[in-house]
Amino acid sequence: MTEHSSSHIKTHVVKCPVCSTRMSVRTMDVGRKTECPDCHHRFTIEKAEIKLEVPDPIVLEDGYGLKEVAHDHDDARKKMGQEIMSQAQREIKEQAERKDLNKRTQGAFEERKPRNYQESEEEEKKHREQLTPIDYDPREELVDYPLTFSPKEIQRDILLFSDVGLLMRWVFLSLFASVTVYFAANAIYYGLQPNQTFMTYMYSLAGSALSVVLGAGTIIFLGSHFLFLVMSISSGQEEWDWPELGIFDRMMEALFLVIAALLSFVPFGIMATIDPWSALPLLAFTFLAFPVIYLSMLDQGSVVTPWSGMIVSSLFKLPGKWLLFYVATSVLISAILAAGAALFFFAGIDRLAYIALPGGVMLVGGTFVYSLWLGRLSWEIGALSAAQREEEE
Known part of the structure; x- marks a missing residue:
């Protein structure tokens, strides 16, 4: 008997x-x-019953909507195929007509577009020809920042200090400056101990190193914000958009402040190496020279050119504004120094680190106020220069 696999065995139900x-x-x-x-x-078990399923007759519709039974299946299939082919041909024809319509519409648009562009250019040209020099004045949409201390301008300065971005940066830089002052005070305290040990020496060295690192970061950000405030006020911007810059860009901006301060301290530093007491009057030169050098570098756009004819000539053309600026900033610096001396007097050398926080707040706040007034002075110089150009024209 031949064995068959189960897959070849016939079964039925x-x-x-x-x-x-x-x-x-x-x-x-x-x-x-x-x-x-x-x-x-x-x-x-009985044999399986085989049932043949006969398909239903195909019903077609003639042109008059009457139904008839097609007994010939081949003819019905042919008619059905013809209807499918005719339907497909109609769809292809409709698609071609739509494409042709789209092309005609696109062509009409292309024909109109150059003409519209030409008309708009002609209208813009006519508009430019009708403009006057006043329409081109960039200061039209800006605000004025005169260097005065009227109640209105004092109120504006207070509102400027209420800017959220300025307040956040004031807090941030005050904390950095406070930590810097704290480590510097500890370094001074341990360095002045009469009986120096290895631990006091290490404390002084660590405090000095940390104060230098944190101080450098504070100066970088403070110098960058100082430049932003001066430029924003001098250009007449009412709303400030604080930029998010990288550390390298902030270092480049802080160079203006650092180099201007170093150049203004050069005479004092040279004289201090010869006779420290004789060098003290030269601090007045530092106070007077710093704004001139700083604004000159901004006017020239370079830290290597600390001289600008426009800035120097403004000393003679706007003597009242310069005098007002020097008086106001001298009062500001004197107030900060007096407050710092009072804190030091009450704290003493042993508690020098406790004045770090108020010292940092006063230092950063005073720098921001100085930058606002310097920006107002720069605005006055810019307004004078613009008026002179209009007279020459």
């Missing part, structure tokens, strides 16, 4: 005559007995 359970049996077992798995009734 039979139904139990008692419980109607359907089960699959082998076709080769027809005529034999089998047992129902549910009711256990034994019955004879």
Whole structure:
């Protein structure tokens, strides 16, 4: 007997005559007995009944909407295929018509576009020809920042200090300056101890190193913000958009403040090496020279050119404004120094670190006030220069 795999064995389904359970049996077992798995009734396997499914007749519609039965299936298939082909041809034709319509519409737009552009250019040219020099004045949309101490301008300075960006930077830089002053005070305290030990020496060295590092960072950010305030006020900007700059850009901006301060301290430093007491009057030169050098470098746009004819000539053309600036800033610096001396007097050398926080707040706040007034002075110089150019024209 030849064995066949189970995949080649023919089977069919039979139904139990008692419980109607359907089960699959082998076709080769027809005529034999089998047992129902549910009711256990034994019955004879019969041949499978083969039912042929006859498809329903295809119903078509003629041109008059009347239905007829197509007994010839081949003719019905042909007609159905013809209808499908005609429908596809109609869709292709409609797509082609839509593409052609889009092309005509796009072409009409392309024809109109150059003409519209030409008309707009002609209108803009006529508008430019009708403009007067006043329309080109960049200061028209800006505000005035005269260097006066009237109640109105004092109120404006207070409002400027209420700027959220300025307040945040004041707090941030005050903390940095306070920490710097704290480490510097500790370095001075341990360095002045009469009996120096290894630990006091290390404390003094560590405090000096930390104060130098933190002080450098404070000067970089303070110099960058100092430049921003001076330029914003001098250009007449009412709303400030504080820029987010990288550390390298801030270092470049801080160079204006650092180099201007160093150049103004040169005479004092040279004389201090010869006779310290004789060098004290030269601090007045530092106070007078710093704003001239700083504004000159800003006017020239370079830290290597600390001289500007316009800034120097303004000393003679605007003597009242310069005098007012020097008086106001001298009062400001004197007030900060007096407050610092009072704090030092009450704290003493032993508690020098306790004045770090108020000292940092006063230092940064005073620098910001100085920058606002310097910006107002620069605005006065710019207004004078603009008036002179208008007279020459």
